[in-house]
Amino acid sequence: MINKKISITSLLIMPLLALAGCAGESPDSSSESESGSEDRTQISFIHWRGEDKEVFDDIIAQFEKEYPEIGVEMNIYPSEQYQATGQRMLTDGSTGDVFTSFPGAQFEAIANAGFFEDLSGEDFVGNFDESLISVGEKDGQQLALPYQLVFNMPVYNKGMFDELGLEVPKSWTEFQEMADTLLENDITPIAFPGADIGPNQFMNSMMMNNAPDEEVFQKLQNGEESLTNEWWVKTLEDFQLLEQKGYIQPDALGTSQDSAMAMVANEEAAMLATGSYHMASLLDLNPDLELDLMAPITVEESEAEYEGINTATFMLAINSNSEKKEEAKEFIRFLSRPEIASQYANETGQHLTVNDVEYESEVLQNTAYWIDERKTRFQPRFLITNAQVEAAVLSSIENVLGGADPMEAAEEAQQIVEENLE
Amino acid sequence: MKISKTIYLFFLPGLLLYSIFFLYPTVSALFYSFTDWDGLSDAYQFVGVGNYERALTGDSVFRKTVGNNLKFMLMVVVFQTLTALVFAMIVLKNTKANLFLRALYFFPTILSSVSVAFIWAFIYDPSLGILNQILELLGLDFLQQNWLGNSDIAIYSLAVTQIWFHAGQMLIIFVAGLQAIPEDLYEVAKIEGASKWQTFRKVTWPLLAPSATIVIAYTTIQSFKAFDLVFAMTGGGPNNSTEIIATYIFDVAFRSYNFGYASAISVLFMIIIAFITFLQFKALRSDRISY
Structure with a gap:
């Protein structure tokens, strides 16, 4: 009888023990x-x-x-x-x-x-x-x-710029001239970690002046804007130009954050297309670096409304x-x-x-x-409140860097956006 | 013989665990698949078959993930099964060297999937990775690739990692299956003058079919559920080229907060796996061996 009670009790306790063992990872x-x-x-x-x-x-x-x-x-x-x-x-x-x-x-x-x-x-x-x-x-x-407060815009090697006599470009034309000078000196202008955070960080500064309207993504999600309109197609064309002219490293979509940071720390690249949060890590890798922040201005100087992203x-x-x-x-x-x-x-x-x-x-x-002296705008990506729309926007950048035509990439992404309209 | 009623209590623990961890979530998923629940709020509305309609007709990313998953599954099932079978035949005899080799081949299986993902992401890195460096050393520069960054090949690169990760596990099943085949049959085949291929085709393979069925079914399910590896290595990119159904369900549920729709995709996912596994069982007809 006692044995029977023990066996019944143990049967009841076993699942509880099993459940306790299955408790989530701490x-x-x-x-x-x-x-x-x-x-x-x-x-x-x-x-x-x-x-x-x-x-x-x-x-x-x-x-x-x-x-x-x-x-x-x-x-x-x-x-x-x-x-x-x-x-x-x-x-x-x-x-x-x-x-x-x-x-x-x-x-x-x-x-x-x-x-x-x-x-x-x-x-x-x-x-x-x-x-x-x-x-x-x-x-x-x-x-x-x-x-x-972080600045989601490229970190650049200020010491290297000073050495080469380069100034922070104020327009898209000046940006390309600066990148050409770096290439002539066997330096990759931008280390782009395309395998992880690159697209979602760099898209912000690449589009900030192409679409100065801070409600552009809200409008996109309401169906009032389209990725096939000029502001986004131009942004994709600008990405294409970076890739085609070698301003970002080859095989950028396979490059991880760590590899891109190593390129900048070793002074093989002049800019890291992530944000201010990587400055301390870069200095850990190479304490001799002199760093600052710089966003590409993708329009002419007179049309530029923003200098960076916060x-x-x-x-x-x-x-x-x-x-x-x-x-x-x-x-x-x-x-x-x-x-x-x-x-x-x-x-x-x-x-x-x-x-x-x-x-x-x-x-x-x-x-x-x-913080106080520069005109920055809040990170546009965070104004996309629908994650599927955000994924479509980012995918179009990857698509272009993978060789697709900007307009075709924009159309493909816009189709996904429309499928997700509220 | 009278069976004590106490014996039914022995079903309880299993039944309880099955109900909590399988039955309840499955029924819940089915229920929520007909709602627009966001996974957080108390309120939700029934949307009928709207979620299923959306998945099947109005979601181009979902269709892409099904295609990616089929490519991934086909490559993994074919090459993982073949690799495991060939290596099982090589290390079949219980010699010391073979026991060591079996343990060696099995080793990747005991690693955590996230560790495997990090190791292989490093191997595949286009600039620092050892794969491209080895190809360069061998003078095979033309074979160098952007293994995970090229949307045309990234899904296959992931499949290679999956095969490396799990082939050892399947090898053990094949070894057990091969060792269970009576030696007499091979002797008879030899006396009858059968070639090596004929012996394999007429003796080994039919008797190995039950093991092969398990291996293929398990590999299929495993390749559909390769969430952790894909999530850690590519996150579904570039351009959704490695997004599989499992990672898409995660995105829809936990990034878009659309649990109702994610549940509908999960139900479709279950149906797809069940259908493919059923076809495999029918094709292999493991229950029709007669010797």
């Missing part, structure tokens, strides 16, 4: 050690910046010291996984009291699902540069606060399903203090959207002028 997590304290409120902070773990661990320790009644458990997920599953973790409110969001499609999806707590009117919103946080607004509500991203937000909203706000308030933001900026090599940040590193100081 993300990289940091947790404070005093969670046993009953009067302490534990909040969850989720994001995708694995490279920032160390500095966040330090900032969280400072926060917990100042607010001993609040603990912060940080979980970091790889960005692809975060993009795919981040919003699902927010559904029951137990995870992600403070979370981060990408601008664009993810922001739209989370906003439509109602997971953003409205932060309008919170005192800490004033700690951020008003002109850089509009990407976190929707229907007049401040739903998220972008923390990082993206306010890593948008801090509070889960509307959270039961610990006040504690979560306290944490964002802490992150937006100038001294904490300065620590984060300097230790991660990022520009921030927070006011009064003091940049200490040379590369951040040297490029800070892009």
Whole structure:
């Protein structure tokens, strides 16, 4: 009888054990050690910046010291996984009291699902540069606060330019003359990582002056614009010219980010077609480089409206399903203090959207002028809110770099856009 | 003989796990395939067969992914099966050297798919990759390619990686199948004066058919579900040339937040695999061996 009971019990327990064994893969997590304290409120902070773990661990320790009644458990997920599953973790409110969001499609999806707590009117919103946080607004509500500011435009070897007597081109004609000079000196003008992030980064600066209307992608998704119109066909023709004249390296579509970075670090190429976030890594590879940012101006000087691209991203937000909203706000308030933001900026090599940040590193100081003194526009790609449309736009660039005619590539992409019109 | 009712409890764990991990998701997918659910909101609307209609008539990318998947599947099934069979025949006898070689061929199977993807992405890199460098060293520069960046050949480059990754696993199944064939039959064939090809065609292959059926069916399913390898090596690019159904489902569900449509594609995906596997079983007729 006893044996029978044991066997029945074990049968019931087995599936539970199996389920426990099947628990999902643990993300990289940091947790404070005093969670046993009953009067302490534990909040969850989720994001995708694995490279920032160390500095966040330090900032969280400072926060917990100042607010001993609040603990912060940080979980970091790889960005692809975060993009795919981040919003699902927010559904029951137990995870992600403070979370981060990408601008664009993810922001739209989370906003439509109602997971953003409205932060309008919170005192800490004033700690951020008003002109850089509009990407976190929707229907007049401040739903998220972008923390990082990156420039998604080519990084160039300023030292090499000085040595060759080259100046930053102000028009498409000057850009081609500059590229020809580099080729004459056996230097590839642009290292383009076409196998991964190249198309989605470089498309922004390549189209910024061909389509100065910032609502062009919104119109595309509404059916009011077409990829077969001049603004996009010209952009594709410009890409074709880069490929045909050898301004980007051969086999660019097979080149990974690491290979392209190696080309610039070894001074085989003059520009890296990614963004400011790679400057620190390039300097790690070659500390002697002198770097700055430069976007190709694809029109004549008189027609150019923009000089570069910015993206306010890593948008801090509070889960509307959270039961610990006040504690979560306290944490964002802490992150937006100038001294904490300065620590984060300097230790991660990022520009921030927070006011009064003091940049200490040379590369951040040297490029800070892009924040206030240059006319940049928000990354157009992030204004495409339908991921299938975004994929079609990017595919047309790959198609042209693979040898297709720009108009045919545009037509093929436009067909996909039309299939996905709301 | 009276069977105790307790015995039925032994079905419970399996039934429970099957229900949670297979039945429930399958029924859910079928249900959501008739909705416009975004995967996040509580609300959704029924759209009838709209999602299926869209996939079959109004989605050029989906049609392209089916074509890519068929190319990938055909290359992997044919070459992986042949490679595994040839190597299985080479390492059939249980000598020390063969045991070592079997372990060596099996080794890639135990690697994680993401590691394999990184290794092969490096091998295929047009400027730093060792494949093009080896070709150059051998004076075969004309064969150098942009292996993953050329949309005409990228899907085949991925298929080669898939074959390298899984051929060892299939080799083990073939070795087991070959070792189960009675020696007497080979002796009879020899006495009858059969050539090597005749022996293979009339003795080995028919008796190996059950193993071949498993290998081919498994390889087919595996090649349709090669999500991780494709995702990590090319992400479906360039220009959707390596986008397969599994990666497209991921894009639609998790990047476009269109779970309803992704569920409909998943159901179609299941039907495609089931249909192809059924055809293979019929073609191989593994149950009609008579000796």
